[in-house]
Amino acid sequence: MDHLIEQVLTKIRQREHQSFEVDYLDKTLPPDDQVFTDFANVSINNVTINLLIDLYRVDTANDWVHWLLQGISFQVNFTFNISQYMVNFIPKKMLLNWPVKFVVDKGRPVVTFNRKTVSRSDVAALPDKAVLVVTTAQHLTTEATEVSRLKQITIQIRTDEDCIWQK
Structure with a gap:
């Protein structure tokens, strides 16, 4: 046995x-x-x-x-x-809650946060060249924006939490 x-x-x-x-x-x-x-x-x-x-x-x-x-x-x-063009088609709820990871170009993870303010430490914890999805209701601190530039993180801004096809 x-x-x-x-x-x-x-x-x-x-x-x-x-x-x-x-x-x-x-x-x-x-x-x-x-x-x-x-x-x-x-x-x-x-x-x-x-x-x-x-x-x-x-x-x-x-x-x-x-x-x-x-x-x-x-x-x-x-x-x-x-593909990078599909990021707007991923519901934010799916990015936050589904047990799947989305990756652009086989190396750039797509991430988001569920908080009003995205801080320097939030962005610093992300891998280089990640794609960060934020809504207009969220605020990136000045330091977060600077770190994202240094880490070559793409910031994808959405007008709201829904994706294009949910309208």
Whole structure:
């Protein structure tokens, strides 16, 4: 019995460090659910606006949404690789609360804060070249703006918390 437990623990430890990358194609089926037992980190390339909308609305008729929700239940760390033009199509609630990470150009994380004032320390904690989404109701301190310039952080300003398609 101890040998079996040790095998399971070894598999779990291996899974934590394993990554899987897949290209999203609208007309194809997602990979098999077996991916979730073998890989704790899944990157999806070519994520589209339609997939984001269906996922946000939890449209399980979409096979990819069903697959993604299954992965979330397996505690998979999802990374959605998107284009910089898609940032305005991501609901702020999704950036704040969903267990997925959005990345522009495969290296620039998209982040936001849920506070009125974004401080120097907030921006300093971000990775270099990140994309920071703020609304006009939020205020960046002068120091935060300076740090964002030094760290080459792109500041994406929205008129409100909703994204374009939620209007």
